[in-house]
Amino acid sequence: MIRPRKYHEPLGDTFSSVLHDIADVNKPKAHTIQARPFLKWVGGKRSVLPELLARMPANYERYCEPFLGGGALYFAVQPKYAYLSDINFHLIITFQAVSDDVDRLINNLKIHDRKHDKEYYLKARERLFTEKDPAKIAGLFIYLNKTCFNGLYRVNKSGKFNVPMGDYKNPPIVDEENLRNASQVLQNTEVAQHDFTQLPIQKKHFYYIDPPYHKTYDGYNGGGFGTQEHEKLAEYCKEIDNKGGYFMVSNSDNSFVRKLYKSYDIERVSASRSVSCKGHQRGKENELIIRNYK
Ligand SMILES: C[S@@+](CC[C@H](N)C(=O)[O-])C[C@H]1O[C@@H](n2cnc3c(N)ncnc32)[C@H](O)[C@@H]1O
Structure with a gap:
């Protein structure tokens, strides 16, 4: 079963003082785990990751990260505390479920993989809203994400x-190795469902903020x-900032x-997308990266 997760008290001064060098805490680790996002997500940041x-x-x-989506930057950084x-x-x-119950989740995905067809997909779409077991909800969600049209989550x-079923020959429903690696990466990470305003603000914490873009796709939650x-x-x-x-x-x-954001550092970068924030468009778009530090 999935244990309830709460926001633990942030790492305060006491914690910092026992670390030899707090500056090393979030530097990329020497042996980074090969994990990438396990969901395809509209507005995913893979194309601007280097920027x-x-x-x-x-x-x-x-x-x-208060607008997590697929968590592309999180998996690239693999921070020690998140x-x-x-x-x-x-x-x-x-x-x-990926973090706490990955074995049951994988078994569940294997069942979906064996049974996948159009009729099964439509029933799974309904079951997503009646299922109570978290590992089974997660199994349905990943299955639908891998098989739906364009991996486009829309309610x-x-x-x-x-979203209707996509027309894929062999959709990659069970990527066991990546799910296990992602599970490992998530071990020191708190994960919670709430509005962005409820994520506590703390000194020296880093916030990567990737909302539904202004005047683009925002059908993630109705x-x-x-x-x-x-x-x-x-x-x-x-x-x-304050x-x-x-x-x-x-x-x-x-x-x-x-x-x-006129008081902060604003830079324009170019992003190419396979699933664009603007409906189904593909290609290059300019977007902004805004920071309160140099
Ligand atoms: C652009 S996507 C994030 C993409 C993500 N960075 C990635 O790499 O996949 C925006 C996310 O904001 C979430 N969201 C929308 N409104 C929100 C709100 N009021 N509070 C928190 N999250 C919200 C959506 O569910 C969606 O997952």
């Missing part, structure tokens, strides 16, 4: 997952992420976003 990695702060005490969250319930249950107004949410997010970033934390924000390149 993001080059702009990470040199030292920080904990890695925090706190990950997202508003999407099924996504977070899945991360928790309708009543919160139902309504609620949407509009102008007001972006304004609230800019306030949240201001609070991180409290001595570090933030790096990804967002669309437009005048609204540039104005919201």
Whole structure:
């Protein structure tokens, strides 16, 4: 069973003082585990990873990511201590199952793999909302993510997952090795489901902030992420800055976003996407990376 996870008290001064060198805590490890995101996610950051990695702060005490999605940057960094969250319930249950119950999850995926066809897919889509066992919810979620059209997670107004089945010959439903590696990476990481505003802000913590982009795709949870949410997010970033934390924000390149973050360092980078934030478009797009540190 999955154990309940709470936000543990952040690593405070007492903890820092017993570490020989806090600066080493979040440096990339010598033997990095070969783990990559186990979900295909709209707005996934794989294509801009080099740009993001080059702009990470040199030292920080904990890695925090309040808009987790597939967690591309998290798996690339593999921080020693991390706190990950997202508003999407099924996504977070899945991360928790990968972390805490990976054997049962893999067995479950093997069953889906054997039974996969159109009729089974449609029934699985319904079961995702009635299933109570977390490892089985996670199995359904990964199965649907690997077999649905474009790996596009989208819910309708009543919160139902309504994406049709994709036309794949051999969808990679069970990637056992990557799931086990991801599970290992997640061992010192807290994972929780909530709105971004509930992620506590602490001095010297690093926040990678990757919201649904302004004026693009925001069908991740039925609620949407509009102008007001972006304004609230800019306030949240201001609070991180005031409290001595570090933030790096990804967002669309437009005048609204540039104005919201005008006090900070704004850089434009070019991203290529296979599943774009803008519906189904493909190709290169400019986007912004905004930081409160150099
Ligand atoms: C652009 S995606 C993140 C992609 C991720 N960085 C990756 O590499 O896959 C944005 C995420 O924000 C989440 N989200 C939307 N509204 C939210 C809110 N109010 N609070 C927290 N998470 C939210 C969505 O569920 C989605 O997973």
